[in-house]
Amino acid sequence: MDFVLDKKSLLKTDILVIGGSGAASSAAVTAAREGMSVYMVCKGKVGRSGNAPISISNFSIDGETAYALGEKRADKSVTRDRLFEKIVKSGFYLNEQPLVHQFVEEGGERVYEFLRIAKELKKTVKFRPPAGWIVSNSTTGAVVRESVRRNPSVEILEDTVALDLLKAGDRVNGAIALNVFTGELYIVRAKAVIVASGGFQPYSFKCTSIDSSGDGLGMALRAGAKLADMEFQLFLPGVCLHPPQLKGSIYPFVWFAANLAEPKVKNSLGENIIEKIPPEILELGHNSRLWKLIHLFYWSDEICNDRGSNLGGLLMDFSGIAWLQYMKSLVKVNMLLKLLYKNRWRFRSENIRPLHELVKQGKPWEVGISSEYCMGGILINESMKTTLEGLYACGEASSGLYGAFRVESGLTEMLVQGHRAGVEASRYAKEASEAPLDSEYLSYVKGQLFGKLLSNSKNSSENVYILKEKISKVADSGLGLLRSEDAINSSLKSIREMRKDELPLVALHTNSLKYNSEFLVYLQQRNISLCLEAALMSALHRKESRGTHLRRDFPQVDNANFLYRNVVSLSENEIHISRKVPDFSVLDPPRNKYKDIPHYLRKEFL
Incomplete structure (x- = not known):
């Protein structure tokens, strides 16, 4: 048996974008606006696959830019220079600083374009100081789909898996892809290829898409590109382990992050491990994504030294919180959920009422630490170029922006880098000749x-x-x-x-x-x-x-x-x-x- 390609399966384009979420759509739309012919190859449905449409979407930029663009509640003291310094220091200085500069300088325009489309679609957008916005996960997917729909020159191959990159010499010039339902194979020849297929999360406990299998990274590495920072995985403390129907839910983490009535976090000895964190370090995490790193450090010590719960986590214990204080926090949560999801007991697609029934019964929430994101990925420069001619990468498929720890929004990253990849790949494609099929x-x-x-x-x-x-x-x-x-x-x-x-x-x-x-x-x-x-x-x-x-x-x-x-x-x-x-x-x-x-x-x- 041989796998034969017929003529209609041999496709040709200027730019091939591999992926179907935020970074991919941003790259494809930008390339189309640059006058390029574009194909998107998406493992699922555009805007309904990948991590962006399943996350609670928090877009953040600097307060200086947010204020200048009309958000008068923004904190102007959070300047671009302060944001740059925070990202670099939080990345333990392993960031590529030109990528950080690009994120800071271009983030405002990219985020505001996203928010403008969200508002045109009559989606709820909630500002969160000092310079961030929250939208529901469904809003992210809707904006991704709408941005592609408004650029009909972008051709889409949905339910189609990119299997491997193609090369002519040391130049990448396309990919081989498979429609998972029909079994049809495609050879897509392109002057430039953009990998925007997400990251690599190999663990058994994840709060993200099950498809974060490093496909784009593996394809790039086999083709001869380089990866970097692969040891740096972002973990999220406060992810639900029990009850079973909510396993993997980040709702307990959101409760913490929203600065609501704070439960004790107990180990198997009944100790509140929050009390083990020095007050000045604990305060450093207040209203900051450094919260994740601080709690990861102290929670890991408990779990990995056999002081965790039966399921390998910790217990969020609300029993010491005054009932009125707890109810005030619950009302705030219900109002936010009603605003974002039109249902006060619905977080994303999850019914979170069982967790609050446990609180009524005096029982704790059992939570663990899950995989969330990978700082490692394909090695790029500030033009999103990889080490192979004709190959670009952006978003979580790339590396270098966040160094050893991601302190800012992965969703802002996808918009900024997707746009830049579209611009730079188009600039290359306009000058490049068509490479023959090897x-x-x-x-x-x-x-x-x-x-x-x-x-x-x-x-x-x-x-x-x-x-x-x-x-x-x-x-x-x-x-x-x-x-x-x-x-x-x-x-x-x-x-x-x-x-x-x-x-x-x-x-x-x-x-x-x-x-x-x-x-x-x-x-x-x-x-x-x-x-x-x-x-x-x-x-x-x-x-x-x-x-x-x-x-x-x-x-x-x-x-x-x-x-x-x-x-x-x-x-x-x-x-x-x-x-x-x-x-x-x-x-x-x-x-x-x-x-x-x-x-x-x-x-x-x-």
């Missing part, structure tokens, strides 16, 4: 992709769904909350064995391309296992703690020896790690050693 490289890619279907895999021994669970457990163990040399090495050994010995033996029970779920999961695990090995190797090389990379054996933040980014490359299917010193052109970091993460925060912020 039939030899295409045959190689097809062989790598479809060799599994063509082999007699029914007699193979590995179940792809079991392998998926095993890979997640490897990530939990070696790339989890608190890391150590032994755990990282053990997980690295396991994932290498899985990539070499187990993944090739996965059994597929049909060779059809029409909604072959086993084959699709196999392709995801091919990417996620590659990215996981890269992340574990990066974590092993960083013998210190920095941002969300917490090492039991190396608690120091070591600016004397580790002020560099780990860069990942692939050669002969072997991963290699090199170093890149970030751009320190505006803020030069002190070359000090800090006892631990709280010590760093004291010195840099207090």
Whole structure:
């Protein structure tokens, strides 16, 4: 059996955008406005897939710009310079400062364009000081879809998975893609390709899209591009573990973040771990996304040292809060939910009443720490160019903006970087000649992709769904909350064995391309296992703690020896790690050693 392409499956365009959420739509719309022909290849439906449409959407910029653009409640003291400094210091100086400058300077215009469309669609937009806006997750998806609809020259391939990039020499010139329902294959030739397919989250407990499998990162790495910062995963404290129907809900975190009646957070010994956080550090997290990092540090110590709950989390205990104080907070929440979701007991698509029934019964909320975002991704410069000609990346698929910890809005990031990628890829495409289709490289890619279907895999021994669970457990163990040399090495050994010995033996029970779920999961695990090995190797090389990379054996933040980014490359299917010193052109970091993460925060912020 061979997988033949007919003429109608051979597509040609100026710009190919891989992805269907905020960064992808921003890039595609911008390229179309630049006069380019554009194809979007989206794994699901545009504006209904990826992480942006499922998150509670918080867009933030600097107060100076927000005030100048008409938001008179904005705090003008939060200047562009202050925002720049906050992002760099919160990223532990591993940010590429030109990317931070771009975010600060361009964020206002991009966010206001988004909010303008939201208001035209009569969606609710709520300002939140000092310079942020909250909209519902459905609003984000609606604006993404509307922005694409207003640019009908953007052609869309929905329910279509980009499988691998195509090259002519060292230049990327398209991708091979598969419609998951019809089984139809496409070869999309393009003068430039933009990867905006989201990030890499390999864990068993996530509060985000289950499709954050690093597909764009894996494709780029195999094609010869480089990745960076793969050891830095953003975790979210306060995600629901119980009751089961709300597992993965971030509602408990939102309760905390909204500064409502604050429950105690107890470990298995009944201790309130909030009391273990020094008051000045606790205050530093007040009304700041540093809250996540501070609580991650102290919560992780409890959970990873066997003082967690039965489900591996902690207990949010409301019993010490006066009933009137609790009810006032609940009324505030109900009003916000009614405003955003038209239902005072509905958060996103979740009925949160069972959590408040627990409070009535005097029972705690059981919460844990989940995966939320990845600071690591494809290595880019401020033009969103990768290390391969013709290939661009933006949003969570890229790296370099947030360094070791994301302190600002990922949604503002997607708008800014998506727009810039569209501009720069269009500038390149206007000057570039059409690259020929390399039939030899295409045959190689097809062989790598479809060799599994063509082999007699029914007699193979590995179940792809079991392998998926095993890979997640490897990530939990070696790339989890608190890391150590032994755990990282053990997980690295396991994932290498899985990539070499187990993944090739996965059994597929049909060779059809029409909604072959086993084959699709196999392709995801091919990417996620590659990215996981890269992340574990990066974590092993960083013998210190920095941002969300917490090492039991190396608690120091070591600016004397580790002020560099780990860069990942692939050669002969072997991963290699090199170093890149970030751009320190505006803020030069002190070359000090800090006892631990709280010590760093004291010195840099207090």
